[in-house]
Amino acid sequence: MRLHAIAVAARRWRWVGVVAWVALLAVAGLLASGLPARLSGGGWAVPDSASQRVEEAVAQGFLGRGPTSLTLVVHDTAHTAADAAFETRVAEAFDAVMTDPVLQATSAYGWSTLSPEARGAFLGEDGRTVVNAVALALPDGEARQLLTGVQHDLTERFAPDGLEVSLVGAAPFWGEVNHLSETSLFRAELIALPLIVLVVVLLFGGALAALAALAVGVTAILLTFAVLSLIAGQVELSVFVQNAATMLGLGVGVDYSLFLITRFREELAAGRDQDEALATTLRTSGETVLFSGITVVAAMCTLVLVPLGVIRSIALGAVLVVASAVLVSLLLLPMLLALLGPRLQRSMRAGRSSHPRAGSRRWDAFARTVMRRPVAFLAGAVALLLALAVPAAGMSTFTPDARIIPTSSPVRAGFDLVAQEFGPGATAPIRVVVTATTPLSDGAATPAVLALAEDLRALDGVAGLDSALDVLTLVSPGDPLAATAPDVREALPGDVRQTVDHFVAADDLRLVLDVVPEATAADPATQDLLAQVRDAATQAVAGSGTGAGVATLSIDVGGETAQGVDSNEVIADTLPTVVLAMLAVIFVLLLVTFRSVLLPLKAIAVNLLSVGATYGVLVLVFQDGIGASLFGFESSDYVQNFVPVLLLTLLFSLSTDYEVFLLNRVREDYVRTGDDVGSVARGLARTAPLISGAALLMVVVFGAFAFAGILPIQQLGFGLAIGIALDATVVRLVVVPASMRLLGRWNWWLPGRGVPGRTSAAGAAAGTGEESRALS
Template sequence: MTRFRLPVLLLWLVALVAAGVAALPLADRLSGGGWYVPGSGSQQAVAATRSGFADRGAGGMTVVVRDERNTADSPAFEARVRRAVREVTGDGRLRVAGSYGWTTLSPAHRGPFLGKDGRTAVTLVGLKLDDGTARRVLPGVQKDIDRRWAPEGLRVSLVSAATLFGEINELSREGLTKAELVTFPLLLVILLFLYRGVAAAVVSFVVSATAIVLTLGVMSLLARYVELSVFVENAATMIGLGVSVDYSLFVISRYVDELARGHDRDTALATALRTSGRTVVFSGTVVVLAMSSLFLVDLNVIQSIALGVVVVVAFAVLASVAVLPLVLHLLGERVLWGRLPGRRGRPEERGRRWRGAARHIMRRPVLFLTVAVLATAALAAPSLSLRTFTPDARIVPESSPVRAGFDAMREQFGPGSASPLTVAVTSRTPLDASADGGRLVALRDRLAALPHVVRVDSPLEALRAASPGRPFAALGTAALGRLPGDARATVDHFVSADRRTLVLEVVADDYAAAPSSRALVSSTRSLVDRWASPGLDAVVGGETAEGVDANAAIEKKLPVVVAVMLVVIYLLLLASFRSLLLPLKAIVINLLSLGATYGVLVLVFQHSSVAGLLGFQEFGHLQNFVPALLLAILFSLSTDYEVFLLHRIREEFDGGADNTTSVANGMARTAPLISGAALLMVAVFGAFAFTGIVPIQQLGLGLAVAVALDATVVRLVLVPAAMQLMGAWNWWLPGRRARTSPPVGAEEPAARP
């Protein structure tokens, strides 16, 4: 590496600049979608209504106009609303396919599209834009419309899943900027405290900058060809910062220690790579393999985030063992520049208090183990009531025009009006010639009679005007021609041009994420399945159905993900530690820590009093991808610390020390670094918890809590107490011979000067 340092550094700089340029359009390429499960009912419903309708398209939205100066009985109201809607539908960026609602119907038939306050009117607009493009375009259109009409007393909002997730995209970008503004100064202060030197603290950011910039560049290029979730940028940056500062801390600390022992920079660098470098590679491999298990979940939003984490960790490892050593070699002893007052001390002199604490715990292992397990179990108890679902409009601030539109829809037209269930009925023959008209009417009536249903919007009343006895017979050309224009517009909104697809919109009495709305999806699907016949098929879609399907996909695959991940981690730890029982102990303790983390999240985000106290918003559930991601990330990070600690303990044990002395000395040698690394991670994750949008808040807080628990209760209490009780069984492996060299990834004993 030192022989080819200049070409490698040049290659690194070129790659960094190229990735930085490639990353610039990333935010505009990310999708707010990724929640559709391939082949699910919600995905099929979207496909069935995407084309063939007069005013539906690849996407759709509701234009909500609230006039703060006039009511509907004023001539000015109609003129102002029409101008605002005309401006929206005339915007070339939207590629409007058609519209239906207050501005397209006559006064006699547009009553359902006027709110209870007499000031709010809605018009449904179909778009030719695909979902991803709509999410990129709509935030800009919303801002322009708001600037144009807000000064005139008109609140114009574009309401749809695309506008919601487009707004989430913008908020994610703002949250990321805030988190970075908080994180980098905080990290610098902590690193100055840990290194007690300016140069070493600044050099730590080499790994972070490299890993994050290269990852964002790669994600931007991939997003041109595959759908990547809007959450990937925040998640990759957050995890990238966390692991990068950890990995750089391990390498730089060992390098500085070797310089302090009097070694030259080549020897110091070789030792740092041979010890900390191998630990970083092993730890990064564990993270990558554990996160890869999430690709088994057939949900794009989870696969996107998993991909971002895998790529950023891989680049963090590469930067830690390829780029960082070259920078350290060029700096040499100048890495010690800017030493702060106070004495860092020799490596052998540090950690005495940790050794004493470990011995104190191991003198009463049963007591400490019992207390720690009971305390952790008490924290984990609330996790038994953990509930998950997809995000809804409440994750957007109330000041947002998008949130104002959703709130107006719910206040003026009912809580479920902004996100109705869509029942798409398809027939093998045209509906006007079908003998199943009576069954279609019965389906509409039975849907309306379900619990928590406010109404069912359909073309039935318009068709009865032409054919009272057999409404669907009115779809024939001759009968349809006798219908008034408003009735024909209604029919064309709900029935496809080929007359083979009928849409029924079921409006619930609560939010899309409410338990009653989820129960309604289940009862609607049950009713539809019993009703369907060989000639008629029906699928249920909509925002709530989409969330139900996503939850089901996660729940179905989660046991497999857990099993694969635990097997992979067990085998890696088995190969590293050459012990059958230590990997099992690590997995059991990590599961206990994970349960405690889930319990804290339930207390904070599912209970309004706790959420309000900490400044978070209470939703009654966690975002459905958060528990799965926490599972993979936390097992990965916990395994990092486990490897680092147990390899040190193993060194002592293989060197002839007894079990108690091995654990105490291993704690003394690793606890300062583990505590410092944990402090860095808690700072990173905590910054995202208090600056990001709700899913990132939940993920960030969960990671911060878990790392804090892992570095304190787990590493300082549970591990030494459990290892004391296990005694010689710690290193039991049938047929194992005494180790004469450290395992792969181990920190080798430092040579004495």
């Protein structure tokens, strides 16, 4: 009666509800408009990790390093350093950056600050490229929002004169990623929205249905963006949350609405009035949507166990957008259905949503064919999934680097110039920060620091060691660190003092050694080098505390490679807990739904196999580059490290939706008939068209982001599209009927209840009749 009352209210207040919906969209849209400016490229730092401590240690007290640090790269296409005009042109670009009121530059170190005799290390091999380290007073998060505009202004000002001016570093990189994320989101929406309408019209035969489904998805996204915009004012949220939430919101929003619209149309076609049709729709398909939302939200909540901001941000976006889609589908969509009523029915009458008997017979025949040879079909499907999963054993993961930015970007051009002219490792040195308990200049730490420097230079894979030790040795050969005392620094020559101030903090307690690797930050060789550097640092710390009067040192190793390795490790360490928690949640939900032990276990096993196959395809395309050009993708030698864990939780929850949708129909038929084989065939025949249509819509949405997004979103979208496609075909159409045929009545076994047969099943029908229609 309560659901009937809700349906009556939805019909009675339909116009008020629609007006309120429009008002809600307007308010949400206004709040959501501020979200892009509040998102950050951060979220990769592991709390209290060595790499995080390094970032904090170099944020103050050093020349050319600050709360935000960047490298200014200037490339003169018309002149070389040997030309008199080169100096003037470069100085103009340097002055433009240092005096820009937006940047709030506080100090610099490099080509434009040193004398001609001391700045050779800052000139590229081509003689046309120079670099400067620049410190900004801007907080890192704010800088990431402003640097894209500054870079655009610099390019417009200097490019016509043949000067390529690039801002390089973490802040410029993530600022560019933020900008690209917005533009790629717009492109993906331009691709996805028309395709959604086309697919819905072709499969379900109604333009009104397509527009209603889109209204649900768009509303869910805007509501999510509005909430995220408020949260982003207090908590750092990753830039990737916007793309991920849009992608998932369109997918589940359209799917949920179609479940309801299709059932509503069927109830009207059966002769029920609108109130009863709405009540039945909410009681059946409405429970499908509610269960789906609970499953996705519960699965994504397990990701809070990973102490990485980027993953928690995306998980938050997923939770909010799915919860919004459920609320809109169950509260606002019924009012729209009550308003459309017969017009929706007429617009879909010529469509395919009625599941013609010929189509049902074909699906029934297909299911029976599979179940006549269940072992052969099951073995073939499992073998296919295992074969696809094999490449996943070689998966390599890392944090995003400059290669995700198009080569046309000035930021990418700057990264490429530094790598080409100064070496691949120059863009991301391994940063070693030595912190002493007493001033470095008192000499107690000198033996340990010098020994560490020699050990670092001798490591395999080291292209060079940047530090102040060489110039300090020239000034004070007997005790190089004695010259770091503040009063001694005052008397040092200008070039020497600048170098000392860049590598030794003003408090004389911190010293930086930049280990320049021969390879890029993500290269396995650089990761091996990082491990060696950390071992050397550990040994230096142990040695510094021995003997009377010897300074005790703490040494932290950071930089881009260290941050990537630290984030990989924290994901790997917490992944087993996340997986166990997610599997426990899904098992309990399926156990309660099906009152069976074996069906949830089978669903979990098959989903693990399907996710493994998805991983394998992802590795083949993006890491190995096989077929990447065919799809228009760029191979990157590794998979973005947050993609696998997100794929795992998202695919598990979305696949569970289809599992429940299919098996509740099977259970309904089995409870009524006790026919093991027939119930599976008829259940698949009744659900396959809608499952296939919903899966196709998901693939269209995720595929749009795969082709239009930046690399991390490409990998996530492509993985979701592949996973959903495998689930809707190989798993749902072959593995499920074959495995259920082999299990027979044991499908429904529950301790304490035994294995139900025809008699017990039929006897239970009266008590479970209404419930068994939950996902019809």
